[in-house]
Amino acid sequence: MSDTSLSGGLTPGALAGIRVVDCSRILAGPICTQTLGDLGADIVKIERPGMGDDTRKWGPPFLKDADGNDTSESAYYLSTNRNKRSVGLDISRPEGREVLFRLLETADVFIENFKVGDMARYGLAYDQIRERFPRLVYASITGFGQTGPYAPRAGYDFLAQGMGGVMSVTGEADGEPMKVGVAIADVMTGMHTAIAILAALRHRDASGRGQYIDAALLDTQVSWLINQGMNYLVGGTAPGRLGNAHPNITPYQVFATSDGHVILGVGNDQQFAKFCRFAGREDIAADPRFADNVARVRNRAETVALVAGIMKTRTMAEWVEGLEAVGVPCGPVNTIDQVFADPQVRARGMQQQIPDHALTAEPIPTIAYPLKLSDTPASYRRPPPILGQHTDEVLGGELGLSADELAKLRESGAI
Secondary structure, three states, X not given: OOOHHHHOOOOOOOOOOOXXXXXXXXXXXXXXXXXXXXXXXXXXXXXXXXOOOHHHHOOOOEEEOOOOOEEEEEHHHHOOOOOXXXXXXXXXXXXXXXXXXXXXXXXXXXXXXXOOOHHHHOOOOHHHHOXXXXXXXXXXXXXOOOOOOOOOOOOOHHHHHHHOOHHHHOOOOOOOOOOOOOOHHHHHHHHHHHHHHHHHHHHHHHHOOOOEEEEEHHHHHHHOOHHHHHHHHHHOOOOOOOOOOOOOOOOEEEEEOOOOEEEEEOXXXXXXXXXXXXXXXXXXXXOOOOOOHHHHHHOHHXXXXXXXHHHOOOOHHHHHHHHHHOOOOEEEOOOHHHHHHOHHHHHOOOEEEEOOOOOOOOOEEEEOOOOOOOOOOOOOOOOOOOOOOOHHHHHHHHOOOXXXXXXXXXXXXXX
């Protein structure tokens, strides 16, 4: 574990004292390191001087300054880079790599998402540095992993969703395959990488040895096919698209009411009986074609048609309030603005504010870390940094580089 003084005296968390050197960009890597940062780790984000993380420019929208003008920081970048410090460092230059090595001497974790082989060209591959840093946990995130026929390919979330099968089961049955509305393969790869890093740190603390983590978007996407993947492996038939319907239970989908749409989530036969009783149609629950879930799935079209006709007879509010009162899951399909206005979301603190951003006088909004830890809760200590904001703080104040050394590195373009 690195010296806790290196974390700059920030609010302690479960990972206080853990230093992560983060050479990742875009989404999967930054989601991983933001998660670790929320839980107390000190994240040093390495960015190429003058360029930085690509997502800084992925807008609009952009953060507004005190005068209401767009800054250089996109909302996309802000979504995954809080609790980090930015160091402008060009690791393609020998001088930059030497600085990186000095940073790794104080690090517990190194994470990168360059293409396969890029780090080896710089002498920074795990096998090239593991003897020098035997306790280091080293994580690489790529599209297809370090092995296999696709390893050299560039990989992106959209490709992973398509190649990994989720698009084949997403969308209307008679429509085109559809990706998920957020970059879920990236997000889940970042989450799984964070979990693997924590496991590797646990092993390191017990054994004294770090290890290598090979994370791939496609692998992660295949892993969270979950029941749809198992439906194929057990049943032998590839599932297709069902729109908003569930492949294994029904009725479990979106239905139109007299004034909008709701989700009806009947998860078992008892709930279906309660739904029919509330709707005044107990005869449906007694019909052998609909009496249990196996029968309802086999008679899906008839079941859905009956329920759809019933749902149109009342308003959204009548269904949501009435069915929740009798224990049948039912809820609205919220737009994003409605999500953040929802009383449950507000009560759970899922929107937070981070003060002290370098480009604006007002606190900036952020979407909270979702889990509530009783003793070491997540904290929002630092706003997403501007490019190179902490270069002198980290390299001068913590690594001990002199003003002359910093000036020479700037002159060479290394920082």
